[in-house]
Amino acid sequence: xxxxxxxxxxxxxxxxxxxxxxxxxxxxxxxxxxxxxxxxxxxxxxxxxxxxxxxxxxxxxxxxxxxxxxxxxxxxxxxxxxxxxxxxxxxxxxxxxxxxxxxxxxxxxxxxxxxxxxxxxxxxxxxxxxxxxxxxxxxxxxxxxxxxxxxxxxxxxxxxxxxxxxxxxxxxxxxxxxxxxxxxxxxxxxxxxxxxxxxxxxxxxxxxxxxxxxxxxxxxxxxxxxxxxxxxxxxxxxxxxxxxxxxxxxxxxxxxxxxxxxxxxxxxxxxxxxxx
Amino acid sequence: xxxxxxxxxxxxxxxxxxxxxxxxxxxxxxxxxxxxxxxxxxxxxxxxxxxxxxxxxxxxxxxxxxxxxxxxxxxxxxxxxxxxxxxxxxxxxxxxxxxxxxxxxxxxxxxxxxxxxxxxxxxxxxxxxxxxxxxxxxxxxxxxxxxxxxxxxxxxxxxxxxxxxxxxxxxxxxxxxxxxxxxxxxxxxxxxxxxxxxxxxxxxxxxxxxxxxxxxxxxxxxxxxxxxxxxxxxxxxxxxxxxxxxxxxxxxxxxxxxxxxxxxxxxxxxxxxxxxxxxxxxxxxxxxxxxxxxxxxxxx
Ligand SMILES: Nc1ncnc2c1ncn2[C@@H]1O[C@H](COP(=O)(O)OP(=O)(O)OP(=O)(O)O)[C@@H](O)[C@H]1O
Ligand SMILES: [Mg+2]
Numbered sequence: 001x002x003x004x005x006x007x008x009x010x011x012x013x014x015x016x017x018x019x020x021x022x023x024x025x026x027x028x029x030x031x032x033x034x035x036x037x038x039x040x041x042x043x044x045x046x047x048x049x050x051x052x053x054x055x056x057x058x059x060x061x062x063x064x065x066x067x068x069x070x071x072x073x074x075x076x077x078x079x080x081x082x083x084x085x086x087x088x089x090x091x092x093x094x095x096x097x098x099x100x101x102x103x104x105x106x107x108x109x110x111x112x113x114x115x116x117x118x119x120x121x122x123x124x125x126x127x128x129x130x131x132x133x134x135x136x137x138x139x140x141x142x143x144x145x146x147x148x149x150x151x152x153x154x155x156x157x158x159x160x161x162x163x164x165x166x167x168x169x170x171x172x173x174x175x176x177x178x179x180x181x182x183x184x185x186x187x188x189x190x191x192x193x194x195x196x197x198x199x200x201x202x203x204x205x206x207x208x209x210x211x212x213x214x215x216x217x218x219x220x221x222x223x224x225x226x227x228x229x230x231x232x233x234x235x236x237x238x239x240x241x242x243x244x245x246x247x248x249x250x251x252x253x254x255x256x257x258x259x260x261x262x263x264x265x266x267x268x269x270x271x272x273x274x275x276x
Numbered sequence: 277x278x279x280x281x282x283x284x285x286x287x288x289x290x291x292x293x294x295x296x297x298x299x300x301x302x303x304x305x306x307x308x309x310x311x312x313x314x315x316x317x318x319x320x321x322x323x324x325x326x327x328x329x330x331x332x333x334x335x336x337x338x339x340x341x342x343x344x345x346x347x348x349x350x351x352x353x354x355x356x357x358x359x360x361x362x363x364x365x366x367x368x369x370x371x372x373x374x375x376x377x378x379x380x381x382x383x384x385x386x387x388x389x390x391x392x393x394x395x396x397x398x399x400x401x402x403x404x405x406x407x408x409x410x411x412x413x414x415x416x417x418x419x420x421x422x423x424x425x426x427x428x429x430x431x432x433x434x435x436x437x438x439x440x441x442x443x444x445x446x447x448x449x450x451x452x453x454x455x456x457x458x459x460x461x462x463x464x465x466x467x468x469x470x471x472x473x474x475x476x477x478x479x480x481x482x483x484x485x486x487x488x489x490x491x492x493x494x495x496x497x498x499x500x501x502x503x504x505x506x507x508x509x510x511x512x513x514x515x516x517x518x519x520x521x522x523x524x525x526x527x528x529x530x531x532x533x534x535x536x537x538x539x540x541x542x543x544x545x546x547x548x549x550x551x552x553x554x555x556x557x558x559x560x561x562x563x564x565x566x567x568x569x570x571x572x573x574x575x576x
Contacts, residue, residue: 179334182334183354183357183358184377184378185353185354185381198369199366272368274367274368274414275367
């Protein structure tokens, strides 16, 4: 029987996963779970090395427990993983949508007008390399609200790839296609929507995809700083509880959600792609 | 009577890439009458597409003006339909949508079905029907893309049809069919056609007049050759017309040697006008005593 490339790859992936999990499981000697340590042992840091990493079986158990009731809410420090992820996604999408609403029209302008490009370029070049978290203190001071500050940080980190890619995509639209619009006497708005937007869409969506990836990376760090809710806060909280099983579980969840967000933009990217 | 299209003292210079300028043509003057079918012949790089872009309003000449119906051309217009040398189809639209895109722009108050039917009719005219019209340009052959581009321009009934080597990528058979369609569309209307071609026989078959360009830089529209073969012209029959070979030989001779000999003559401020050449062996006024070839050059 000859297997297709995809089938062979799937089998290899599965084998790697199983081997990896087995190695992980059996490299961790039987141990007392961190929760079973006495207060004294915990304070002294005793049992730390042994209580370090839980085996995958425990992580699975935790995942089962958490995913079977994702939306429970038992006070500020005990919310289901679904609620925490929901908060994070809400912040990411809000900040991201605001960024897109500004970056795409502004990118259009910059792409269409060499003057606007030259005028705005120095600002972009200085602002772009700033770590989004460096804005946090300023945001907290000016906005005076941790929730809005986290959204602002997402906004500021996701705006640059969208802005630059939109400008780049719009500036690179082939003159031939613009000439088609001109010979058909399309107004500037119709030209923008029926010719330039579809022509630049693949580049713009690539920028959007990079932005959502960065936004999801940054939200975890931002929530660790501002606290309260969200998957980043959850990770930090579980670390403070020394519940490494939950930490590993939430790390995996961060990866899965990031993958889903990226895949959604992958679908969008395929939808707007064209072959010249 | 004022000419339909009048090109006055047109000059185009480009930067030559080494800090200087390169003059494609200088002080070019010629006219096209309403309803006329004019072909322009010249070697590659002499500036035919450059002239075409200026006529279309897509490019600004360095100096000089183009007037259509007495008004100066500034910017493109739906009255001037263009078939671009590189087809210029929008790759994200299907073949059909590429045509409906144009029809919608031309006839904004038509209903959706009317636009659709009109587009389908013109695609069918260039031999594209069935599944093909739902494919993207990237899934078509070069000749098919060229035909879509032709259908897009024809469907819009522009007053002036500008064709930049519209049949270059077509096989002889398809080329013949579409030439016939073009003649049909043109003869049924008041349309004026300005067409660039490299094919001498095609030019003789289609044109009322052929403009001949010398090689660049400083190219000139040197001659305007009348095609003294009556219409309707049939591909297989025109070769038997007494004027056919006389005209053909004149054109071949021009492109073969004279386009080179006449090249690079800088006219300075003097306007360059093409010499009208009328070759007619059937015209008794032509004095055979002057000897063959019966060739008469008349200055404007
Ligand atoms: N935008 C431009 N910048 C600089 N030079 C140009 C530009 N466009 C055209 N040229 C030059 O002008 C000359 C004429 O070009 P054009 O495209 O009009 O030639 P053409 O007669 O259409 O040739 P072909 O038959 O190969 O299509 C060429 O020498 C070309 O290099
Ligand atoms: Mg050309």
